[in-house]
Amino acid sequence: MQEPLDVLIAKLASIGRLLPEYETAIRQLPIRVSQLDRGDDAVMEGQIMGHCCVVIEGLLQRHKHMQDGSRQILSFHPAGDIPDLQSLHLRKVDYTLSATTPTTIATIRHSDMQAMLRKHPGLTDLFWRDTLVDAAKFLTWMMLIGQASAEARMAHLFCEMFMRLKSVGTIDSFEFPFKVTQSDLADALGMSIVHANRTLQELRSAGLLIFASGQAEILDWPRLSELGQFDPAYLHLADE
Amino acid sequence: MQEPLDVLIAKLASIGRLLPEYETAIRQLPIRVSQLDRGDDAVMEGQIMGHCCVVIEGLLQRHKHMQDGSRQILSFHPAGDIPDLQSLHLRKVDYTLSATTPTTIATIRHSDMQAMLRKHPGLTDLFWRDTLVDAAKFLTWMMLIGQASAEARMAHLFCEMFMRLKSVGTIDSFEFPFKVTQSDLADALGMSIVHANRTLQELRSAGLLIFASGQAEILDWPRLSELGQFDPAYLHLADE
DNA sequence: GAACCTGATTAACCTATGTGAATCGGTCTT
DNA sequence: AAGACCGATTCACATAGGTTAATCAGGTTC
Incomplete structure (x- = not known):
């Protein structure tokens, strides 16, 4: 129930x-x-x-x-x-x-x-x-915002959301809803709206990620997580 | 004792x-x-x-x-x-x-x-x-690193250190030891060493702050905290 | 279905900040 | 006192990303 x-x-x-x-x-x-x-x-x-x-x-x-x-x-x-x-x-x-x-x-x-x-x-x-x-997530995000390129930050955000949604059983595929606007992404990643758009297009044309109308699809997890320097350790998930 | x-x-x-x-x-x-x-x-x-x-x-x-x-x-x-x-x-x-x-x-x-x-x-x-x-400090720093200018970030850091040292009784004047290098400051604020140097010079010539050989002196607290958008609320100090 | 929104996209241009490299000035070492 | 460091400073130049503004596309309202 x-x-x-x-x-x-x-x-x-x-x-x-x-x-x-x-x-x-x-x-x-x-x-x-x-x-x-x-x-x-x-x-x-x-x-x-x-x-x-x-x-x-x-x-x-x-x-x-x-x-x-x-x-x-x-x-x-x-x-x-x-x-x-x-x-x-x-x-x-x-x-x-x-x-x-x-x-x-x-x-x-x-x-x-x-x-x-x-x-x-x-x-x-x-x-x-x-x-x-x-709090541990903030440590990682401070590092990313301070040191990583726009592309890496964008990649990391999608990796994190995917991993978190998967860990609580909300999703089970690389295609999942993430109902934010590009303006939200920009404000989350400390970049301008225009640059968020440019960055998403780069990720798309590199064949890593598609994000459109609130729907995300990770096309190439290995390369996306590599680019975003994503290591899920900071999420401190229990099952590992 | x-x-x-x-x-x-x-x-x-x-x-x-x-x-x-x-x-x-x-x-x-x-x-x-x-x-x-x-x-x-x-x-x-x-x-x-x-x-x-x-x-x-x-x-x-x-x-x-x-x-x-x-x-x-x-x-x-x-x-x-x-x-x-x-x-x-x-x-x-x-x-x-x-x-x-x-x-x-x-x-x-x-x-x-x-x-x-x-x-x-x-x-x-x-x-x-x-x-x-x-953790609350990280929220503030994420915002600063993501949105604030180099000058504002530098100003904020010195405001925070001053306030924290004062709150535990380590210091009681606007001149206090803060034994970090410019390279440390740069890495803390997400900027290059060269730019940290430039920024410190701007603050000095504006008459807000002097920092040299591990010694900080806040010359104009009102203007420095204004520039750094420093509001001590996020430190959640007890005595307020 | 015309007017309106909101969000996405593009283009032209601008600037804050990064990079690389050289110089300078203490201070520690031998 | 001659090196040898390390940190601070300067300069010349490069660029990631910001800004402004125009256009586009899809959905909603009346």
Whole structure:
């Protein structure tokens, strides 16, 4: 039977050992499911949070703005992610979470979460681990944005999304939906929209990747991951 | 009386509420103090860790390398930081920690740390919070490296170091030691050595900042923090 | 089905930053 | 004190990627 938090269970299982009793505890969490349209904010920079959210279906993006209005997308969050789990201990958030596509989320009150974690120290460790994996991705992205070419960054992003979606069982083929615009890609990779377009065309004409109207198809995984210097170790997946 | 872990106590107090019983527990942790020369590695990418380290004195840097050998410095860690606390739950580290200057560190076994945290859930939360603050810095740096000009990034780095050193009581004036080379700065900010040099000169001739032979002096804090778009909120300091 | 959007694409041009290489100035070594 | 380094600095030149703006294509609205 499909329950909303199934995706969270799958996500946690992908990064660590999830005991049956933990699974039970998670399923007993009171949640409130809600629906976001593209562009809606789930969390806004500066807000003081009393709850956090699980992506049930769709895609959220975490981003931050400079004074001049330019936007850096920090991460994409497909189903299973808890993109604002940090708010449990950093109540005032310093980023904005918006829906990249129409998205369903489940919100969990911090107090309920905390009660559960106090009861299960091992589960605390697993959630802690989740925030650490989240942080580990930033290390890699900082390196890429600071040092890698536009082509390498673009390649890496698609490799990462593929691997993450596969690890939680959302997809099982090299062709998968990734409903972002070229402008989103540009803002995520720290490049201009025009250059994002140029870069995608280079990858396409090199026969590595096709991306059009929200659909990605990886044509040559070995060469794409080579170009993107993609080594999945930083995702700290459990099954390896 | 000066004890090695005093700096850790000060650091934790700077980001949250540290109860007296926690302080006692921390002071009872068995530690092994050791000395690093400039360039020595405390932790190497790929290592499986059974312990983590506290910087007692000096400066460590966390960095990662690309295949072509280029290096991205991800963060600097002055006294009080536990730069590899993540290893508690991500045993295999995906970065290297090296001494930027001669540095004293104290190592703590994971098992001792874990025993302490199991006994004090509130302290677990505080250490968890520390790793989250660490991660929050990366969000900001990703935005800066992706979107900000070389000048803004350089300005921001000095603002951050000043604020962090001040918050743990290591310094109390706008003139402070920051023993890095221009090459370190370049690798931290994702720019070439030559451009780091140019940028420092611009900041100097604008009367904002002097940096020479490991000594920084902020001449005009209002304008420097304005230029660097520095808002200390992302450091999540307790006293605000 | 005309007007409108939003996102993709192209072109022409511009600039911030990178590269390579030479010079300079301390400081450590022998 | 003569090398030998390492880091800082300068210069000349190269280029990845940014900017602006125009056009195109598909979908939506009334």
